[in-house]
Amino acid sequence: MAPSAIYDYNDRDGQALEAISDAVDEVNYIKGKKAALYDDKSNFDSEKDKTQFRQYDQACDRVKSFYREQHEKQTVAYNLAARNRFRSAARARDEMTVWEAMEKLNTLIDESDPDTSLSQIQHLLQSAEAIRRDGKPRWMQLTGLIHDLGKLLFFYDARGQWDVVGDTFPVGCAFDARIIYPESFAGNPDARDPVYSTENGIYEPGCGLDNVMLSWGHDEYLYHVVKDQSTLPPEALAMIRYHSFYSWHKEGAYRQFMTDKDHEMLKAVQAFNPYDLYSKSDGVPSAEELKPYYMDLIDEFFPQKIIKW
Numbered sequence: 535m536a537p538s539a540i541y542d543y544n545d546r547d548g549q550a551l552e553a554i555s556d557a558v559d560e561v562n563y564i565k566g567k568k569a570a571l572y573d574d575k576s577n578f579d580s581e582k583d584k585t586q587f588r589q590y591d592q593a594c595d596r597v598k599s600f601y602r603e604q605h606e607k608q609t610v611a612y613n614l615a616a617r618n619r620f621r622s623a624a625r626a627r628d629e630m631t632v633w634e635a636m637e638k639l640n641t642l643i644d645e646s647d648p649d650t651s652l653s654q655i656q657h658l659l660q661s662a663e664a665i666r667r668d669g670k671p672r673w674m675q676l677t678g679l680i681h682d683l684g685k686l687l688f689f690y691d692a693r694g695q696w697d698v699v700g701d702t703f704p705v706g707c708a709f710d711a712r713i714i715y716p717e718s719f720a721g722n723p724d725a726r727d728p729v730y731s732t733e734n735g736i737y738e739p740g741c742g743l744d745n746v747m748l749s750w751g752h753d754e755y756l757y758h759v760v761k762d763q764s765t766l767p768p769e770a771l772a773m774i775r776y777h778s779f780y781s782w783h784k785e786g787a788y789r790q791f792m793t794d795k796d797h798e799m800l801k802a803v804q805a806f807n808p809y810d811l812y813s814k815s816d817g818v819p820s821a822e823e824l825k826p827y828y829m830d831l832i833d834e835f836f837p838q839k840i841i842k843w
């Protein structure tokens with residue numbers, strides 16, 4: 535389908551189709567959500583083949599030097615300090631609506647991303663629209679819309695992009711070889727620490743991902759914001775918190791730390807991932823046209839409207 539056709543339902547027959555899509559959501563809820571959530575016959579209209587995404591060996595120098603810096607600086611010491619700063623900073627850093635946050639984020643160009651040079655608002659709308667197009671529940675559409683809003687951290691309390699964007703990985707245990715550019719961890723002092731460099735490091739097998747410290751960035755930050763201020767379900771929180779943890783959700787690393795609940799959440803994160811990744815080659819959505827639909831969706835799950843960031 536040509537990109538222009540994808541957004542047809544926003545034009546002439548928009549209202550009728552919106553009613554149908556609402557009804558489909560309703561049914562999905564009643565049916566117990568999961569069947570609709572976890573089927574993976576995705577029907578993306580990408581011009582780009584799926585194998586052409588995340589080709590880090592062919593990525594430009596900007597991406598490579600981003601990851602060198604991130605892998606050298608994300609240490610246990612840094613992660614404890616970042617979490618302390620986050621907790622002690624008198625909330626809030628800022629107060630604004632979700633839509634205002636999307637607009638604020640729009641000036642950031644993500645240096646870690648080899649697959650898109652679009653603005654963040656466009657990436658968020660592409661993800662949400664791909665989820666909506668597949669008839670997924672409203673909470674999941676909203677999750678697509680907001681999943682990268684944690685990148686706002688860049689404007690508040692960041693040392694650079696290296697502690698905001700990019701893939702995440704656990705600190706405090708050995709860096710797995712399935713993380714992209716694993717060789718760049720040689721410059722991280724934790725790789726030579728007698729405890730942090732062991733397979734389980736400071737963790738116990740089966741301790742649960744809740745207890746594993748993932749490299750600080752947009753996922754963890756937004757998870758806390760959304761957990762406290764929205765009515766989104768646990769699957770949505772997991773999609774937000776773990777969407778950048780590719781060595782885990784895509785490559786199968788760090789499975790020894792998981793609990794039964796983490797296995798459930800893994801399915802949700804994996805169901806979300808194609809919408810985040812492959813929608814990057816979809817047509818560019820019109821923020822103005824889509825705004826009314828998503829404003830309603832935001833109101834549904836963020837009761838107090840003005841969010842503390």
Ligand SMILES: O[C@H]1[C@H](O)[C@@H](O)[C@H](O)[C@@H](O)[C@H]1O
Binds near residue numbers: 648700701702779780
């Ligand atoms: O470059 C991207 C980008 O920063 C995304 O927001 C993040 O979720 C991905 O894991 C990463 O590969």
Ligand SMILES: [Fe+2]
Binds near residue numbers: 681682752777778
């Ligand atoms: Fe992200």
Ligand SMILES: [Fe+2]
Binds near residue numbers: 657682
């Ligand atoms: Fe994303």
